[in-house]
Amino acid sequence: MANLDVAALRADTPACERVVHFNNAGSSLPPAPVLDAMIDYLRLEAEIGGYEAADARAEAIQAFYTEAAALLGARPEEIAFANNSTHAYATALSAIDFAPGDVVLTTRDDYISNQIAFLSLHRRRGVRVVHAPDAPGGGVDVDAMAALMRAHRPRLVAVTHVPTSSGLIAPVAEIGRHCRELDLLYLVDACQSIGQLPLDVTAIGADLLTATGRKFLRGPRGTGLLFVSERVLKAGYEPLFIDMRGARWTEAGGYEPVASAARFEDWEFPYAGLLGLTAAIRYARRVGVPEGSRRALGLAASLRERLREIDGFRVLDRGPELGALVTFTVAGAAPEPLRARLTGAGINCSVTRREHARFDFTDKGVEWCLRLSPHYFNTDGEADRVVDVLNG
Known part of the structure; x- marks a missing residue:
């Protein structure tokens, strides 16, 4: 302090x-550099045009991936911009080919939108949603959750790092070690923890991690990010509704996804918001x-x-x-x-x-x-x- x-x-x-x-x-309240970055870019758009402004600020736009990767201990190619954390989460879920009977293993403290998404998967695809029990002192019982991993071999393990309804911090790294041992796909919602707690995706063991800009990171609303591990990218995961930023239309009847996490992005960006988020990440890293x-x-x-x-x-x-x-x-x-x-x-x-x-x-x-x-x-x-x- x-x-x-x-x-x-x-x-x-x-x-x-x-x-x-x-x-x-x-x-949160954004610091002055965030506001300055957004206003500067909006003025440029008004002066020369939206496409032209994006071209003029191409280097600054690309810096988002470098800054976000440094914040999370990732590679720039593993970072995708998102309009918000829920958008990133839904896009990540859409990349998983759930089949009837597949299990999503989660906690009783996962975020409301995530819980509703799991119920939607149950309703539409017959996915089973299993909640790990809590420990007597609060928070998920990791040993019980690990036993459920072995018993159900879930298609996905999903954990919210910091719930919206309490001050709890979930032991995401400990859960991640069990996921790695059993080779299970692991999705972490870091919406409340990014900017509040140090995050290292390798230490956590996350395959996918979603986050927002507006909370403890002090970025603008309408911004977020998605981390997609190299392991997931190489395995060929892609969002259900991939667009022309995420894929190349190689022939009339086929396409190829791009190699990086950009396959999870849309072509249209709120570039002022992205630059504001970049400034927020840079500010957070400077503060420490x-x-x-x-x-x-x-x-x-x-x-x-x-x-x-x-x-x-x-x-x-x-x-x-x-x-x-x-x-x-x-x-x-x-x-x-x-x-x-x-x-x-x-x-x-x-x-x-x-x-x-x-x-x-x-x-x-x-x-x-x-x-x-x-x-x-x-x-x-x-x-x-x-x-x-x-x-x-």
């Missing part, structure tokens, strides 16, 4: 002067993800402890490792007045409801939670203000 110049980071984030932003798990992570996790841990001291408040986060996402509820209360109290004091937060976390909230016996998600640019004084408002 001492290595971070928090004052400089806040100076790069002018909105800090107006709001206390504890909604980084929803959509490990350093920023330690500060954000420290702020969250302190906030959790202080919320536990408020009468009637129940902190919901469980698990052996917790991140920069604090969830709590208040017995007999509704979330709207509580959120309005914070919003009225200039504090940004968000609410998650039971329909977004059917397993988790059923187990906890709650209908809603309020989410507070600090980042490295937040301060202890801002955390004090949040607690004071909630305790008022």
